[in-house]
Amino acid sequence: MELFGLSFFQNALIMSILLSFLFGVLSFFIVMRKMSFLGAGIAHTAFGGVALGIFLNINPFVSALVFCILTALLIDRLVQRGRISFDTGIGIFFAFSMALGALLISLKKDYTFDLMGYLFGNILGVTVIDTVMAGIALILFSLFIIIFLHRILFMSFDEEGAMVSGVRTEFLGTLLLVFLASIIVISIKMVGIILVSALVVLPASFGVLISRDFRKVIFWGIVYTLVIMVGGLFLSYYLDTPVGATSVTAGTLIYFIGFLISRVHSRA
Amino acid sequence: MGGGSSLMNSDIAVLLDHVWVRYNSSVILEDIILHVRREEIVSIVGPNGSGKTTLLKTIIGFTKPFRGRVEVLGTSPEKVKNTGRIGYLAQSSQYDANFPVSVFDVVAMTRYSQKGFFETLSGSDRKLIDAQLDKVEMGDFSEQHFGSLSGGQKQRVLIARALALKPEILILDEPSTGLDSVAQDTFYHMLVRLRDEEHLTIIMVSHDIGGVSTVVDTVACLKKKIHFHGKPSECIPTEALARVFGKDVYFLKHDKNCETCRDE
Numbered sequence: 353m354e355l356f357g358l359s360f361f362q363n364a365l366i367m368s369i370l371l372s373f374l375f376g377v378l379s380f381f382i383v384m385r386k387m388s389f390l391g392a393g394i395a396h397t398a399f400g401g402v403a404l405g406i407f408l409n410i411n412p413f414v415s416a417l418v419f420c421i422l423t424a425l426l427i428d429r430l431v432q433r434g435r436i437s438f439d440t441g442i443g444i445f446f447a448f449s450m451a452l453g454a455l456l457i458s459l460k461k462d463y464t465f466d467l468m469g470y471l472f473g474n475i476l477g478v479t480v481i482d483t484v485m486a487g488i489a490l491i492l493f494s495l496f497i498i499i500f501l502h503r504i505l506f507m508s509f510d511e512e513g514a515m516v517s518g519v520r521t522e523f524l525g526t527l528l529l530v531f532l533a534s535i536i537v538i539s540i541k542m543v544g545i546i547l548v549s550a551l552v553v554l555p556a557s558f559g560v561l562i563s564r565d566f567r568k569v570i571f572w573g574i575v576y577t578l579v580i581m582v583g584g585l586f587l588s589y590y591l592d593t594p595v596g597a598t599s600v601t602a603g604t605l606i607y608f609i610g611f612l613i614s615r616v617h618s619r620a
Numbered sequence: 621m622g623g624g625s626s627l628m629n630s631d632i633a634v635l636l637d638h639v640w641v642r643y644n645s646s647v648i649l650e651d652i653i654l655h656v657r658r659e660e661i662v663s664i665v666g667p668n669g670s671g672k673t674t675l676l677k678t679i680i681g682f683t684k685p686f687r688g689r690v691e692v693l694g695t696s697p698e699k700v701k702n703t704g705r706i707g708y709l710a711q712s713s714q715y716d717a718n719f720p721v722s723v724f725d726v727v728a729m730t731r732y733s734q735k736g737f738f739e740t741l742s743g744s745d746r747k748l749i750d751a752q753l754d755k756v757e758m759g760d761f762s763e764q765h766f767g768s769l770s771g772g773q774k775q776r777v778l779i780a781r782a783l784a785l786k787p788e789i790l791i792l793d794e795p796s797t798g799l800d801s802v803a804q805d806t807f808y809h810m811l812v813r814l815r816d817e818e819h820l821t822i823i824m825v826s827h828d829i830g831g832v833s834t835v836v837d838t839v840a841c842l843k844k845k846i847h848f849h850g851k852p853s854e855c856i857p858t859e860a861l862a863r864v865f866g867k868d869v870y871f872l873k874h875d876k877n878c879e880t881c882r883d884e
Contacts, residue, residue, distance in 0.1 A: 384716070384719060434643070498738075499737045502728070502729065502733070502735075503732065503733060505725075505729065506729040506730075506732065509715070509716070509719050509721060509726070509729065510710065510714070510715065510729075512680075512682065512710050513708055513709070513710065513781070513782075514733065515701065516701065516702075516704070516706055516707070517733040517785060518704050518733050518734065560718060560720060564720045564722075564765040564767075565720055565721075566719075566720045566721055566725070568720075569720045
């Protein structure tokens with residue numbers, strides 16, 4: 353196929369595969385820890401981070417990464433100390449970052465900003481460097497999961513029980529947040545700010561429809577994400593539609609079909 | 621076991637000495653004095669919002685008092701917190717019924733928490749896990765989805781999970797919630813058996829005391845302060861009530877007449 357000869361398409365394809373593994377696994381722990389909304393919040397925070405980078409003339413990727421990690425940790429600390437509730441914290445930073453982003457970009461009058469690209473993703477923007485970043489993230493995240501899988505599983509199931517049993521819940525929780533923020537920022541060019549939250553929620557939600565064994569839930573989460581990301585990429589090429597929007601729309605449809613089948617199945 | 625031996629320090633599992641705890645600006649626990657002996661079963665009773673869960677969390681070291689001293693197994697709660705010497709069961713409503721783990725997986729969690737980074741479960745770990753499940757009569761449920769169990773079965777599995785670390789103290793928050801009276805009775809008698817076999821000190825919280833009083837060594841009535849701590853029988857106000865209401869007098873007493881539990 354001539355498609356594969358196009359370098360941007362190759363990059364996008366490699367990116368889709370790497371992101372499928374990242375989100376397939378990440379989704380499980382975020383959904384089980386009931387932190388999906390934090391995923392959405394961090395994604396929107398990235399907009400402020402990107403705008404900050406443009407405004408200050410530094411690399412928007414770096415500024416978004418730092419901004420998102422710091423915001424995630426700040427929300428986490430405030431919630432842990434009992435200062436504010438989880439959804440209040442996210443709600444405030446979510447809106448603030450979007451507002452800050454819009455403000456900074458409007459101040460930078462000479463700058464042409466691909467807003468749609470940041471919101472909904474743009475595969476033309478995916479470079480080799482982005483795929484290398486995703487590759488590094490995948491290696492680090494895989495190591496993290498292989499080493500701590502059972503401890504994170506324990507604290508996702510029962511945080512206090514895990515703490516009493518000697519699991520360093522605060523340390524692992526913080527690392528998981530850093531990974532969440534980093535993976536979201538890395539994926540934004542490809543899928544966009546608005547749609548990345550779907551990748552945080554859908555894979556595990558689909559996996560749970562298929563199995564009640566966490567190993568299989570994670571496995572099916574990866575398979576599902578591969579199908580919607582890679583399938584969505586080809587579909588968007590032929591339909592000439594934005595790739596993130598295509599993947600997420602298809603993914604949600606697949607989820608609901610799976611949901612209906614599992615309902616019928618459990619009744620039978 | 622609650623006998624007449626003198627109050628030697630080594631005999632004390634948990635000691636709270638004039639402990640005050642606040643959350644934000646309001647005082648939740650006021651001047652708490654509590655001694656729990658080793659291998660004693662204590663039930664902390666009191667109405668909702670009386671500070672029962674906070675008291676448990678203070679013993680475990682999740683909550684720090686702003687005044688007073690807490691001693692657990694001869695040292696501070698912070699030093700005991702991450703060792704597995706205390707087994708803790710939160711209220712059962714805190715466990716997500718859809719969480720995709722089997723009964724075996726749940727008990728395995730505490731074994732894994734003691735493992736090195738790349739270690740997997742050994743044959744002896746698996747045997748140990750099966751043995752804990754047998755202790756709580758859940759050996760036949762090993763492969764079942766945890767979320768599909770009844771409330772009482774879940775409690776048993778969580779106790780097996782705690783037992784896998786060979787704890788010295790078991791702390792249970794409202795273990796009887798959602799159990800019918802027969803299941804409660806069986807559950808409490810299992811606790812007594814485990815106390816004897818595993819040499820456990822058991823501290824539990826409940827908002828009623830119906831079945832508890834027949835098995836526990838002492839009852840502590842809590843409403844911000846400890847209003848009473850002693851043998852359950854001492855808590856009975858009049859023998860007449862007992863004659864009229866039989867066993868249920870304990871429930872009545874704590875619900876209506878006990879100074880601690882009475883609504884203001």
